[in-house]
Amino acid sequence: MTGLTQRRREPGEQPRSTDGGPAHLDLDDLETRARSALPAEVFDYYAGGADAEVTLGEAPQAWRSWRLRPRVLRGVDHADLTTTLLGTPAATPVGVAPWAYQGMAHPDGELATARAAAGAGALLTVSTSATHTVEEVASASAGAPAWFQLYRQHSPVHTDDLARRAGAAGYRALVLTVDLPVLGRRRRDLRNDFALPAGLRMANQPAPGGAPAEPGPPWTAADIGRFADLSGLPVVVKGVLRGDDALACVRAGASAVWVSTHGGRQVDLVVPSAHALPEVVDAVLGEPGPDGADVEVYVDGGVRSGTDALVALALGARAVFVGRPTVWGLATGGAAGVRAVLDGLSAELAHAMLLCGVASPADAGPDLLVRSGWLPR
Ligand SMILES: Cc1cc2nc3c(=O)[nH]c(=O)nc-3n(C[C@H](O)[C@H](O)[C@H](O)COP(=O)(O)O)c2cc1C
Numbered sequence: 001m002t003g004l005t006q007r008r009r010e011p012g013e014q015p016r017s018t019d020g021g022p023a024h025l026d027l028d029d030l031e032t033r034a035r036s037a038l039p040a041e042v043f044d045y046y047a048g049g050a051d052a053e054v055t056l057g058e059a060p061q062a063w064r065s066w067r068l069r070p071r072v073l074r075g076v077d078h079a080d081l082t083t084t085l086l087g088t089p090a091a092t093p094v095g096v097a098p099w100a101y102q103g104m105a106h107p108d109g110e111l112a113t114a115r116a117a118a119g120a121g122a123l124l125t126v127s128t129s130a131t132h133t134v135e136e137v138a139s140a141s142a143g144a145p146a147w148f149q150l151y152r153q154h155s156p157v158h159t160d161d162l163a164r165r166a167g168a169a170g171y172r173a174l175v176l177t178v179d180l181p182v183l184g185r186r187r188r189d190l191r192n193d194f195a196l197p198a199g200l201r202m203a204n205q206p207a208p209g210g211a212p213a214e215p216g217p218p219w220t221a222a223d224i225g226r227f228a229d230l231s232g233l234p235v236v237v238k239g240v241l242r243g244d245d246a247l248a249c250v251r252a253g254a255s256a257v258w259v260s261t262h263g264g265r266q267v268d269l270v271v272p273s274a275h276a277l278p279e280v281v282d283a284v285l286g287e288p289g290p291d292g293a294d295v296e297v298y299v300d301g302g303v304r305s306g307t308d309a310l311v312a313l314a315l316g317a318r319a320v321f322v323g324r325p326t327v328w329g330l331a332t333g334g335a336a337g338v339r340a341v342l343d344g345l346s347a348e349l350a351h352a353m354l355l356c357g358v359a360s361p362a363d364a365g366p367d368l369l370v371r372s373g374w375l376p377r
């Protein structure tokens with residue numbers, strides 16, 4: 001931890017941190033390497049956002065509009081990242097956000113990401129729009145806890161079936177993504193005429209050729225309880241940006257609320273997650289979930305460093321999730337690439353916590369933060 005002298009690296013040896021932990025994480029470099037590794041339209045699909053991409057660009061900046069107030073002389077000589085998320089144990093509060101079409105990034109797709117998350121002890125969220133089935137990804141996780149993210153399907157029968165399958169396959173929670181009543185307008189994808197490449201399929205879709213289904217009515221808060229019953233799982237509502245919506249979700253039976261702009265991919269000019277988070281935390285703080293335990297709040301969007309994650313925890317998030325950093329990890333290094341991203345972010349978070357006198361995720365609070373109002377805008 002303290003070594004000021006470092007031995008000379010062997011030629012070709014990757015840099016490692018002074019405490020022998022994971023090598024320095026350079027997400028900008030990883031993104032650049034992913035851009036070269038991927039076909040341009042695939043990179044654009046992963047990287048892009050809605051409309052003019054204002055929200056996409058603001059997301060990381062929004063975390064950085066806070067400044068930390070480190071605590072000193074508190075006797076903290078170790079940061080313990082372990083936590084529980086809806087009772088599920090995790091080695092770190094940094095989890096993997098659900099993202100679609102992972103087979104475009106690596107032949108093993110979601111299976112590689114599942115192995116990486118299991119190795120890192122990070123909670124995995126698996127997308128409905130995966131290139132492997134609900135059950136295949138569950139087996140790749142080999143007993144490590146994972147959550148399943150559910151999209152409303154064209155046929156309500158199919159949606160219900162996916163919820164039941166997630167329960168049967170051993171997922172520990174059902175994440176209802178509610179910010180995608182329709183797909184956002186993504187200019188890059190429209191320009192590229194983006195479609196899932198030949199040879200890959202949305203593995204959770206029913207085989208083509210069935211009878212055309214009647215679309216069901218749009219989801220409402222009442223569906224939260226219904227999906228909890230169908231799956232037998234606690235429900236997390238993902239894509240909430242307002243306190244009133246968060247409270248409505250909780251009153252309808254949600255166990256947790258996940259603050260998200262969907263990575264700036266749905267509607268542009270929405271408030272960054274970092275700014276919506278305090279309002280949502282205020283609205284549901286101390287509210288009991290369906291099992292009587294306190295409702296939990298999670299957040300994603302533009303978390304790119306340990307200090308970004310610490311700001312999110314200090315604002316009241318119990319976990320932070322990352323999307324694109326794991327995309328770049330998978331595209332450049334498969335399971336090992338994702339693992340390096342997750343371990344790197346957790347190592348950065350532990351380091352930032354130690355430097356700020358924070359012993360555990362629960363020990364982070366708003367006293368750690370001040371608005372950087374004095375900064376030139
Ligand atoms: C390529 C891509 C695909 C995504 N697919 C899904 C999805 O299938 N389901 C979902 O709930 N969110 C999806 N998201 C949103 C992520 O879960 C998450 O909210 C977002 O990526 C977080 O922002 P970040 O990428 O800045 O970390 C997707 C995001 C990306 C970048």
Ligand SMILES: O=C(O)C(=O)c1ccccc1
Nearest residue numbers: 100101129180183262265
């Ligand atoms: O691209 C996305 O952000 C996304 O969530 C999605 C939605 C439907 C199908 C594939 C991906």
